[in-house]
Amino acid sequence: MSTHSEPGRSQGLAIDVRGLTKRFGRKTAVNGIDIQVPDGEVWGFLGPNGSGKTTTIRMLCGLLKADEGTGTCLGFDLRTEAEKIKRAVGYMTQKFSFWEDLSIRENLEFVARMYEIADARARVGDTIRRLGLERRQSQLAGELSGGWKQRLALAACMLHSPRLLLLDEPTAGVDPKTRRDFWDEIHRLSGEGLTVLVSTHYMDEAERCDRIVYISLGNIVARGTVAEVIEQSKLFTFIVEGDGARHLAETLRQSHGVEFVSFFGAALHVSGRDRDALERALAPYRGQQGLAIAEAVPSLEDVFIQLQEESAPQERPAPKERAPQ
Amino acid sequence: MSDGFSFARIGAVLRKELVQMRRDRLTLAMIVGVPMMQIFLFGFAINVNPKHLPTAVSISDPGIYADSVVAALQNSSYFEIEKATNSPQEARAMLDEGDVSFVVEIPANFSRDLVRGAHPQLLIESDATDPAAASNATAALAQLFGDALRDDLKGPLAARAQTAPAFDVVIHPLYNPEAITQYNVVPGLLAVILTMSMVLMTCLALTRERERGTYENLLAMPVKPLELMIGKIAPNIFVGAIQSVLVLLVAKFVFGVPMIGSLLLLSGCLLLFITANLAVGYTFSTVAQNQLQAMQMTMFFLLPAILLSGFAFPFRGMPVWAQWLGEVLPATHFLRVVRGILLKGNGWTQIWPDVWPLILFLFIAGTLALMRFRRTLD
Ligand SMILES: Nc1ncnc2c1ncn2[C@@H]1O[C@H](COP(=O)(O)OP(=O)(O)OP(=O)(O)O)[C@@H](O)[C@H]1O
Numbered sequence: 001m002s003t004h005s006e007p008g009r010s011q012g013l014a015i016d017v018r019g020l021t022k023r024f025g026r027k028t029a030v031n032g033i034d035i036q037v038p039d040g041e042v043w044g045f046l047g048p049n050g051s052g053k054t055t056t057i058r059m060l061c062g063l064l065k066a067d068e069g070t071g072t073c074l075g076f077d078l079r080t081e082a083e084k085i086k087r088a089v090g091y092m093t094q095k096f097s098f099w100e101d102l103s104i105r106e107n108l109e110f111v112a113r114m115y116e117i118a119d120a121r122a123r124v125g126d127t128i129r130r131l132g133l134e135r136r137q138s139q140l141a142g143e144l145s146g147g148w149k150q151r152l153a154l155a156a157c158m159l160h161s162p163r164l165l166l167l168d169e170p171t172a173g174v175d176p177k178t179r180r181d182f183w184d185e186i187h188r189l190s191g192e193g194l195t196v197l198v199s200t201h202y203m204d205e206a207e208r209c210d211r212i213v214y215i216s217l218g219n220i221v222a223r224g225t226v227a228e229v230i231e232q233s234k235l236f237t238f239i240v241e242g243d244g245a246r247h248l249a250e251t252l253r254q255s256h257g258v259e260f261v262s263f264f265g266a267a268l269h270v271s272g273r274d275r276d277a278l279e280r281a282l283a284p285y286r287g288q289q290g291l292a293i294a295e296a297v298p299s300l301e302d303v304f305i306q307l308q309e310e311s312a313p314q315e316r317p318a319p320k321e322r323a324p325q
Numbered sequence: 326m327s328d329g330f331s332f333a334r335i336g337a338v339l340r341k342e343l344v345q346m347r348r349d350r351l352t353l354a355m356i357v358g359v360p361m362m363q364i365f366l367f368g369f370a371i372n373v374n375p376k377h378l379p380t381a382v383s384i385s386d387p388g389i390y391a392d393s394v395v396a397a398l399q400n401s402s403y404f405e406i407e408k409a410t411n412s413p414q415e416a417r418a419m420l421d422e423g424d425v426s427f428v429v430e431i432p433a434n435f436s437r438d439l440v441r442g443a444h445p446q447l448l449i450e451s452d453a454t455d456p457a458a459a460s461n462a463t464a465a466l467a468q469l470f471g472d473a474l475r476d477d478l479k480g481p482l483a484a485r486a487q488t489a490p491a492f493d494v495v496i497h498p499l500y501n502p503e504a505i506t507q508y509n510v511v512p513g514l515l516a517v518i519l520t521m522s523m524v525l526m527t528c529l530a531l532t533r534e535r536e537r538g539t540y541e542n543l544l545a546m547p548v549k550p551l552e553l554m555i556g557k558i559a560p561n562i563f564v565g566a567i568q569s570v571l572v573l574l575v576a577k578f579v580f581g582v583p584m585i586g587s588l589l590l591l592s593g594c595l596l597l598f599i600t601a602n603l604a605v606g607y608t609f610s611t612v613a614q615n616q617l618q619a620m621q622m623t624m625f626f627l628l629p630a631i632l633l634s635g636f637a638f639p640f641r642g643m644p645v646w647a648q649w650l651g652e653v654l655p656a657t658h659f660l661r662v663v664r665g666i667l668l669k670g671n672g673w674t675q676i677w678p679d680v681w682p683l684i685l686f687l688f689i690a691g692t693l694a695l696m697r698f699r700r701t702l703d
């Protein structure tokens with residue numbers, strides 16, 4: 001792998017694309033996206049369902065032709081060097097896409113041979129051992145549980161030691177311990193120079209990324225470190241805690257200045273961009289028996305909910321149905 | 326790692342396909358079951374040696390010889406006399422309408438000419454639209470009449486019986502200019518069975534990947550379209566070879582089909598034909614979005630292969646446009662090749678006119694498949 005020729009990559013960007021656009025019929029799924037990911041960083045790719053994350057990732061690894069836009073992945077041109085990109089990139093699909101009628105070992109060996117990995121057997125053996133799947137290696141992949149399928153897929157897409165990982169919701173359905181192991185592994189690899197772009201819906205994962213990109217309806221609406229994104233949101237959040245806090249949710253939602261209210265356990269997060277209006281809305285409840293109201297740094301989730309509502313107001317669900325986390 | 330064509334990747338795909346095939350019981354059953362079922366069903370249903378065929382006798386010259394002919398027909402298990410008439414038109418009408426399969430016509434002055442040694446003709450018209458059904462019976466006729474009339478040619482006429490036949494049996498196979506023999510059916514089946522199962526096997530090659538969502542993964546890997554095509558087609562060549570051997574064994578030992586020509590030559594042509602059909606199936610699978618579409622395309626290809634290749638109807642009996650269509654199909658050419666080699670003992674030079682179209686077809690189908698192959702999910 002290390003024998004790869006490194007074409008001119010002056011800026012040290014693993015991903016460098018501009019104006020990436022994809023249309024399906026009359027619908028624009030991705031609308032002029034710019035992403036520049038420096039070598040060795042871990043970037044989170046976030047956005048509501050249908051916002052264009054998968055479509056963007058597919059364009060990055062050459063599985064979809066961009067209608068507009070140009071750029072490079074690992075220094076290879078997106079339009080003309082798709083084959084080279086495929087060799088050097090590890091792509092994990094959102095939906096499990098390995099062969100369910102092949103065993104775990106057979107799947108991995110197939111991948112190893114497709115990438116012409118030297119001494120494929122040993123490499124596959126290592127991977128199986130690392131996954132702790134020695135005793136189940138001849139089990140059919142289709143018989144694995146959802147989480148194990150994800151782990152297999154992840155191991156398979158890293159088998160050829162790619163220099164860039166494009167992971168599409170790699171931890172969906174994976175238990176917390178495995179998720180933590182996964183992130184430890186990601187950071188270890190990024191320390192060795194691997195670049196990662198990972199899409200996720202989990203806040204804690206977003207917080208583990210060097211930078212996040214938030215996309216909505218095909219447009220990037222926020223980017224930067226977690227602190228920057230929170231800062232840029234200009235959002236203020238008050239936490240209402242204590243007896244009867246829950247019952248206030250409905251009333252607060254109707255109040256002027258309150259953009260959204262969400263439950264965090266017994267507490268309410270009341271958020272809006274106009275701090276004074278928020279204060280006014282909360283004023284009647286201040287000093288109420290057993291109720292504590294305090295300002296807090298908005299959580300990433302608060303910010304994302306705001307971003308989602310702001311950029312897609314027509315899809316705003318009825319307030320009652322907004323699911324608490 | 327190189328950017329070049331990789332045999333390792335072909336091997337990887339091939340291996341994967343074989344493992345998947347092995348795990349797919351239905352496919353395994355199809356590989357052996359379908360050709361066996363077809364050859365036995367077709368082979369026996371077509372009934373290579375039917376008896377009691379309805380026959381009309383048209384007697385324009387009654388007499389002892391006519392009686393002998395009728396008696397001989399009655400004694401033979403091949404024929405069942407439905408009608409004895411003195412009107413040739415009536416007999417012919419029955420043949421036209423399919424009421425009888427044979428008309429035996431004893432012409433006017435048959436007795437007189439026979440006694441004179443003027444070699445009268447016994448005219449036999451057979452309904453050869455189903456040639457396999459009629460041919461054995463037809464073959465039996467000449468012998469039958471010879472034996473029957475020998476007994477009548479006694480005394481001074483005995484000399485007539487001793488020497489060359491005293492009369493000629495003239496057989497007109499109607500409606501079927503090629504007068505195909507029974508043996509044509511079974512080798513023809515080889516073409517039909519292979520067309521069907523080979524196209525079926527590969528028409529799902531990519532479609533299945535697409536439907537199961539594994540296509541995205543496959544495309545994300547650095548495999549070249551040609552590598553993928555070869556890897557997916559090659560295992561099915563083994564399947565085709567197994568099927569061919571099975572069909573040929575049954576043809577020889579169950580149906581007694583003669584095999585005069587070179588089996589090596591036949592094997593080469595089989596390989597070519599099998600690969601051509603696999604390429605067609607693969608082309609379908611690059612186009613089809615789901616399995617249903619793939620099946621429909623297969624049927625669309627299979628029907629002409631059965632109907633227009635000369636398997637179901639004699640090629641020269643078809644209208645010219647149908648012949649042109651037929652010439653495009655690999656089954657048409659292979660049918661001629663396999664009949665030529667097995668039945669006529671044709672060699673390389675005789676079959677070449679039907680071999681190059683197969684090569685051309687394979688080339689075009691393969692190119693088309695590669696052109697149609699999408700490297701992206703668009
Ligand atoms: N092959 C396709 N044909 C037509 N429309 C498509 C296709 N693929 C995606 N889309 C549309 O493009 C938009 C973006 O889809 P995409 O799968 O990229 O979203 P996503 O951000 O990955 O969503 P999720 O979080 O649910 O995975 C959606 O509206 C989707 O319906």
Ligand SMILES: [Mg+2]
Pocket residue numbers: 053054055094168
């Ligand atoms: Mg997605």
